Amino acid sequence: MIQMTLIQIDNYGPWTVTPNPRNESDLQILQAELFADVQRQFAMKKGLVFFMRFDNMLAISNGLNKEDHLRIQRSIRNRYPITISMGIGTAKTPYEAQKLATRALQTKGGAQSEERKEILAIDSLVKPEDSFVQIAHIDINGVTESLTDIIPAFDTSFLVNRAQHYLMTKLIEKGALLFFIGGDNFMSPCNELSPKKLLQLLEEIDDEIDIALKAGVGRSDNAEDAAYMADLGLEEIREGNTDELIHVLEK
Template identity: 30%
Template sequence: MIQLTIMKITGYGPWTLTLGSDREHELQMLQSQLYNKLQELFSKKNCLVFLNRSDEYFSVTNGLSLDEHIVIQKELESLFDVKLSMSIGYGENPYDANLDAYEAKKSQKFLNEQYSIFGTLNGHSEHSVTIMHLDVDDLTSKRKQKMSPYDTSSLMFKIYSRMSEYFLSKNSLTFFMGGDNFMVVTNSEFKNFAKDFIKISKDEFEIELNCGIGTAQTSRDAVKLATKSLDTIREIRDSGKEKPEIYELN
């Protein structure tokens, strides 16, 4: 089971209009500051925040209680003029948890109305989460050969779009983490998914991906293991040995 919290700025559109037309720089600063604070607060609770859109954020919050969500909301309200809603859902896979959270907010199913928290809490800490960390193998040398910075960005977004489409069909959620890094919140069939998409990236983009996989009780620990797995692939490659495409730790 996966517990997922979706955070969204409330009344954002009307609020932005109060800033006048010369507002874009202020909005970009606000969004980056808000993301920074969310990442700080949730990481202290062994969670990790993923940027879905600039006004919306996802976090896998296995084991995080309602009271802990309220503490985070209180701190955010003390720091920012804008307010956030939190929608908590859970399911057998990440996509179903996302739907559960969405439906809870849509139907106004409050867990705490004062702090705009909707949803259903799982609260069980014994359930594990699996996260993949993928990156492009040796992108630096590829860029030196034939790709400008903007060409590289364009390619990363094409890969991200294809990756998101593929993993969504497997009830998993994909997030672009910057550079050439992607993370996928997935479920028990992850090994087959990773192998299949690595082949897709070779066939469609002529790009080789590495995939580190981590499984733990919290999303921060799962990401730590996934990143350590990815680092292990690089270490094997740099040692001159034949590297695996996929490496897993739990």
């Protein structure tokens, strides 16, 4: 079972324009610093946060209990001009877990409600003995030599975005999520997705849009170790130690 936490800035939309629109550069700094801050706090407990839309972030939070979440909320409130609410859900697939987390928070009030402040809405927490996280670290082949060093930067970015959209479209059908993590890299929390099925999806994308992908898959009882195993799996492929497009490692 995977546990996911939705982290949402309270009443952020109205705040960005009250009393007048705030400088976009300042908002970007706030969002980037909040992401780094929340990431550091989840990482202390082996969680992993994805920035998603910045005002809404999703974390794999296996290993974090109610008090851990409350402490993060308090710490943010003490140091930032905004507060954060959270919803927590647990399920067999990441898609289902974030759905439960979202629904729990939605029932406590809207993202732009003035009344809703620093809510912690818990649908479900994972039991230690049921805790399981599978992550795929997916990477585009040869981006540096075929694109980064040759075509305009924006064109490379556009292509990476296109790969992301195709991956998301196929993965969501399997209950898996996909997040851009920088460069030409994506991470997919993908409990319940078999490596065989993932391989099939990657091959389909190569056929459809001519973008070659590979993936390391990691499994553990927490996000940090699962992601690290996925990184090691990807290194195995990059170093040519395997001819497969997918390499699975467990810890």
